[in-house]
Amino acid sequence: MKLSVIGTGYVGLVSGTCFAEMGNHVICVDNNQQKLNALKNGQVTIYEPGLEILFHRNIEKQRLTFTDDLKFAIQNSDIIFLCLPTPQDEDGSADLKYVFGVAKNIGKILKENNDKDYKIIVNKSTVPVGTSKAVTNILSEFGIKNFDVVSNPEFLREGFAVEDFMKPDRIVIGSNSKKAFEIMRELYEPFVRQGNPILEMNPESSEVTKYAANSYLAMRITFMNELANFCEKVSANVDLVRKGMGADSRIGKRFLFPGIGYGGSCFPKDVNALIKTSEEFNSPIKLLKVVDEVNRQQKLVLVKKLLQHFNNDIKNKKIAIWGLAFKPNTDDMREAPSIYIIKELNKLGAKVSTYDPAAMENAKFYVDEIPEYCNEQYEPLNNADALLILTEWNEFRNPDFDKMKSLLKNPLIFDGRNIFDIEKMEELGFIYYSIGRKVVGL
Numbered sequence: 001m002k003l004s005v006i007g008t009g010y011v012g013l014v015s016g017t018c019f020a021e022m023g024n025h026v027i028c029v030d031n032n033q034q035k036l037n038a039l040k041n042g043q044v045t046i047y048e049p050g051l052e053i054l055f056h057r058n059i060e061k062q063r064l065t066f067t068d069d070l071k072f073a074i075q076n077s078d079i080i081f082l083c084l085p086t087p088q089d090e091d092g093s094a095d096l097k098y099v100f101g102v103a104k105n106i107g108k109i110l111k112e113n114n115d116k117d118y119k120i121i122v123n124k125s126t127v128p129v130g131t132s133k134a135v136t137n138i139l140s141e142f143g144i145k146n147f148d149v150v151s152n153p154e155f156l157r158e159g160f161a162v163e164d165f166m167k168p169d170r171i172v173i174g175s176n177s178k179k180a181f182e183i184m185r186e187l188y189e190p191f192v193r194q195g196n197p198i199l200e201m202n203p204e205s206s207e208v209t210k211y212a213a214n215s216y217l218a219m220r221i222t223f224m225n226e227l228a229n230f231c232e233k234v235s236a237n238v239d240l241v242r243k244g245m246g247a248d249s250r251i252g253k254r255f256l257f258p259g260i261g262y263g264g265s266c267f268p269k270d271v272n273a274l275i276k277t278s279e280e281f282n283s284p285i286k287l288l289k290v291v292d293e294v295n296r297q298q299k300l301v302l303v304k305k306l307l308q309h310f311n312n313d314i315k316n317k318k319i320a321i322w323g324l325a326f327k328p329n330t331d332d333m334r335e336a337p338s339i340y341i342i343k344e345l346n347k348l349g350a351k352v353s354t355y356d357p358a359a360m361e362n363a364k365f366y367v368d369e370i371p372e373y374c375n376e377q378y379e380p381l382n383n384a385d386a387l388l389i390l391t392e393w394n395e396f397r398n399p400d401f402d403k404m405k406s407l408l409k410n411p412l413i414f415d416g417r418n419i420f421d422i423e424k425m426e427e428l429g430f431i432y433y434s435i436g437r438k439v440v441g442l
């Protein structure tokens with residue numbers, strides 16, 4: 001099939017590359033010249049395991065191309081995917097200016113083209129209920145008739161994006177057109193050969209499904225974070241509680257890990273967008289307000305523990321940090337808890353020294369006050385008063401504990417991801433704080 005993907009970020013680049021891998025011809029469009037030049041020069045612009053090999057293979061086979069020429073892309077594709085940003089606006093709602101702006105440009109191009117061939121415009125961005133209808137109206141205002149707008153939300157996780165895209169748990173397609181359903185089913189069938197469902201529904205249900213899934217997962221994590229704080233007070237171990245809960249198949253094991261609050265480009269903004277839309281329709285989902293509020297507080301839970309340990313004074317203390325990205329296997333810093341933690345540490349007069357395997361370049365755009373970025377894992381520990389673990393990268397899971405002890409001024413660790421066993425840390429002689437478990441070594 002002939003496809004175009006408008007917006008070549010995390011979702012667009014992964015979607016475009018994976019569609020090309022299935023034999024489709026994909027034209028990727030972006031208006032960021034720097035990004036576009038890098039892509040045209042064969043440079044993968046995001047850190048995403050498994051992407052590079054598919055990217056190069058499909059460029060070589062000439063199934064994957066990059067351009068800033070929207071007109072060329074529209075004229076040479078039957079299905080047009082919108083993978084555009086929908087950032088959080090000041091009032092919490094999703095900002096649709098990119099989606100509507102591109103929809104208008106598509107309208108103009110199709111009008112100039114005399115609306116000859118049938119096109120499907122697919123919205124893959126996360127958008128509030130009613131957006132498919134609004135995009136349909138925009139195109140209709142240009143007099144375009146031979147088209148359908150489809151809602152096809154994306155559920156990939158960063159760090160596992162290729163795997164998730166190639167073998168999705170489900171595909172959701174929202175449309176009112178039989179023809180569009182048939183074409184979309186044909187496009188996606190190679191991705192669900194194991195039998196995972198392609199779910200067809202009206203666009204409104206599809207749009208709500210995306211926000212519902214993200215908000216539900218954010219709510220699960222938030223419940224676990226509040227539960228973890230409670231466990232600390234009553235000598236319970238949240239990891240044991242988590243396993244006890246997760247073994248119930250009605251609950252399930254995944255997304256029950258407490259930590260330092262959910263971050264990333266989607267959970268925080270999508271929870272807020274659903275709060276806003278539900279209020280607009282006079283049917284507020286009150287639970288989500290608490291989810292958002294608790295999550296903001298949770299991002300600073302390690303700073304609280306640190307202050308408590310040092311009797312509220314961490315001025316001039318050197319704090320080492322392992323991990324900056326909002327989660328492992330990505331260089332994405334959007335809404336990462338590390339941003340909030342580092343800002344707070346700076347405010348309190350601490351000196352921060354940090355290492356992350358992939359996100360340090362991006363971190364510089366978010367936290368310019370970090371005095372020291374280190375190129376090696378153990379470097380920040382040198383003469384540090386404490387170590388904070390903020391991202392559970394695999395390489396932090398089995399470190400050289402002797403080396404850590406010899407470098408740190410105090411054998412003091414605050415682990416926001418519960419990556420070590422508390423008994424083991426006690427045996428090794430560390431003072432070890434974690435989330436929802438007792439402090440050992442004090």
Ligand SMILES: NC(=O)C1=CN([C@@H]2O[C@H](COP(=O)(O)OP(=O)(O)OC[C@H]3O[C@@H](n4cnc5c(N)ncnc54)[C@H](O)[C@@H]3O)[C@@H](O)[C@H]2O)C=CC1
Pocket residue numbers: 006007008009010011012029030031032035083084085086098101102124125126127154155156157158265266
């Ligand atoms: N990042 C993720 O893991 C997921 C994101 N989503 C949703 O997908 C959408 C896109 O997210 P990301 O890919 O993370 O965003 P992103 O910011 O990484 O990528 C968006 C791209 O669109 C480009 N762009 C902006 N305006 C444009 C225009 N007028 N013409 C052409 N290109 C333009 C930008 O230069 C950028 O490269 C959002 O709605 C997000 O909520 C959904 C599932 C997963």
Ligand SMILES: O=C(O)[C@H]1O[C@H](OP(=O)(O)OP(=O)(O)OC[C@H]2O[C@@H](n3ccc(=O)[nH]c3=O)[C@H](O)[C@@H]2O)[C@H](O)[C@@H](O)[C@@H]1O
Pocket residue numbers: 126154155156157158159214217221254255256257258259260261262263264265266267326327
């Ligand atoms: O709409 C999106 O953008 C995507 O948002 C999330 O994916 P992502 O943000 O890449 O990452 P997750 O693995 O979901 O983690 C999000 C945040 O929750 C935190 N988390 C996750 C799981 C958990 O058990 N505990 C926990 O604190 C992570 O550390 C991270 O900060 C969803 O998992 C995807 O399905 C969705 O497509």
